[in-house]
Amino acid sequence: MxxxxxxxxxxxxxxxxxxxxxxxxxxxxxxxxxxxxxxxxxxxxxxxxxxxxxxxxxxxxxxxxxxxxxxxxxxxxxxxxxxxxxxxxxxxxxxxxxxxxxxxxxxxxxxxxxxxxxxxxxxxxxxxxxxxxxxxxxGIYKKETIIIGDGERLREVYQALITESYLGFDIRYIVSPNLIINKKTGQVEVVSDNLDVISYLSLDKETVQFVLTLNDEDKLYAWLRYLAKNNCRSISVIPNVAGIPLYSTDMSLLFSHEMLFMRINNNLAKRSSRILKRTMDIFGSLSIITMLSPVLLYLYYTVKKDGGNAIYGHPRIGRNGKTFKCLKFRSMVVNSKEVLEELLANDPEARAEWEKDFKLKNDPRITKIGAFIRKTSLDELPQLFNVLKGEMSLVGPRPIVADELERYQDDVDYYLMAKPGMTGLWQVSGRNDVDYDTRVYFDSWYVKNWSLWNDIAILFKTVNVVLKRDGAY
Structure with missing residues (x-):
C-alpha cells in the first residue's frame, strides 16, 4: 500500500x-x-x-x-x-x-x-x-515529516512536534545548513547548500509534510520557492513569534501585500472574561469543597495530632502585588524554621539547591503524613478557601514569595496581572522537574494567552498529573 x-x-x-x-x-x-x-x-x-x-x-x-x-x-x-x-x-x-x-x-x-x-x-x-x-x-495515519530550519529555534520546534504525538508527524529528517540528520538512524550527512533535497532523499512530494522554521528570511523564501516549484503539497511555516499572545488573536491578510494583520486580544483585561473566570472559581471551589469535605476533615485531624496547627498561611504575592496568606495543610515539623537554618548552615549542597529553586528534594523537615500529602498534592486543598475568598484562582500562575519577584525580571508584570492559581501550566508540565526560567515562561505564557478553554484543559491535565504524581516532592 x-x-x-x-x-x-x-x-x-x-x-x-x-x-x-x-x-x-x-x-x-x-x-x-x-x-x-x-x-x-x-x-x-x-x-x-x-x-x-x-x-x-x-x-x-x-x-x-x-x-x-x-x-x-x-x-x-x-x-x-x-x-x-x-x-x-x-x-x-x-x-x-x-x-x-x-x-x-x-x-x-x-x-x-x-x-x-x-x-x-x-x-x-x-x-x-x-x-x-x-x-x-x-501506521497509516503517520505522515513522513521533514523539518527545515536553523539555530536554537530548530531544536524547540522539533521538541514541540514530537511532544504532540496526536499530530501523527513521523519526523524522518532534519535539514539544517550543510547538514541532513536522519532521525531514524541518527546518521548525520554533510551536504552542500544547493542540494536538491527531494531527489537526494527520494521523497514523495505528494505525501511528505515539510515544516519550515528559518530565521533568515532569504533562506525561507528560497525554500518556499523550491518546494512550490516541485509541487509539494503539505508545507507549514513556523515563524518566531515568541512573546506574542497568540490565543484569541485575530489574523487577516492585507490584499496585495505579503503581510499578516494581527489583532492582539488581552483577554484578562476584559471585564466579561474576569467575571466568567470568577464565576468558574466560585462554583468550582464550592463543588470540590463539598465533594472532598470528608477528606479535608480527615487530613485536618491527622495533621493536627503532633500538637501544631493543621493549616498554615504562608505570605505570597497575589494580583497587583497584594500580599495574601496562601493556605496549606502543614507538611513539616513544628520547628521547621530552625531545622532549615541548621541544615543550610552545615550542608553546602542543600544551601545551593535551596538558593536555586527555594526547594529541597530530600527535605528533613517533612513529616510522614506531610510526605504523603505533598506527593499527592493534598496539602494544597485548603487553597480552595483562598479561591472562594477571591485571593486565588483554580488556574493561574504559581503563587510565589516576595523574594522571587526579582527572578521574573521583565515578565513580572504578566505575573501581577492575574491571581495565582491552585494549578497551572507549571504543575501540568513537569512541576519540580523543570528549571526556574521555564516556570517563569509558563506563567507569562498563561497570562498572555488566557482563555476559558485553556483553563479547562489545564484542569483536566492536572487530574492526570496528580494521579501519576509527576514531578511532585
Missing part, C-alpha cells in the same frame, strides 16, 4: 467513524428506553422514522463541515485545539437540530433528545481520539 493510499484511507476511516459516532446514539437510545419499558412513552413510533431521517441528515452535514470547513481529515491539529473545535461544532448542530424539530412541530421527548445528544458529546470525542490512536498504531 502506497503512502498516498494510506493517508487517503485514514481520512475515509475517520470520516465514517465520526459519522457513526453521531448517528449511532439515536439508534442505541431506542433499545435502552425499551429496556426500561419507556420507549413508546418517550417517543411515539409513528414519528420515529421522521426524526431519525432528520438526525441522519444532520449527522452527514456535521461530518461534512468537519471535512470541508474545519479540515479535520486533511490538516493535522493539536489535540486541545481540535477538541475545542469539535465541542463548539457539536453545540452548534445541537442547537440547529433543536430548531428544526421545533419548526417542524415534530413531537420529540426532551428526555429522549437530551440523552441522545449527551451520548454524542461523550462518544464523539472519545471515538475520535481512540480511532486516531488506532490508526497511528497501524
Amino acid at each position: 502506497t503512502k498516498w493510499t494510506q493517508i487517503t484511507l485514514s481520512k475515509i476511516i475517520l470520516f465514517f467513524s465520526d459519522f457513526l459516532s453521531l448517528f449511532l446514539p439515536i439508534l442505541l437510545i431506542f433499545p435502552l428506553l425499551n429496556f426500561f419499558g419507556a420507549g413508546h412513552s418517550y417517543f411515539p413510533s409513528e414519528q420515529s422514522d421522521e426524526y431519525i431521517y432528520i438526525h441522519l441528515v444532520m449527522s452527514l452535514c456535521c461530518v461534512s463541515w468537519f471535512w470541508l470547513r474545519l479540515r479535520h481529515y486533511t490538516y493535522r491539529k493539536p489535540f486541545w485545539f481540535e477538541l475545542k473545535e469539535v465541542i463548539r461544532t457539536l453545540i452548534i448542530f445541537f442547537i440547529i437540530e433543536l430548531a428544526i424539530v421545533a419548526l417542524s412541530k415534530l413531537y420529540v421527548s426532551r428526555t429522549f433528545w437530551v440523552f441522545t445528544w449527551l451520548i454524542i458529546f461523550i462518544l464523539f470525542p472519545t471515538a475520535r481520539v481512540l480511532m486516531k490512536k488506532l490508526l497511528l498504531k497501524w
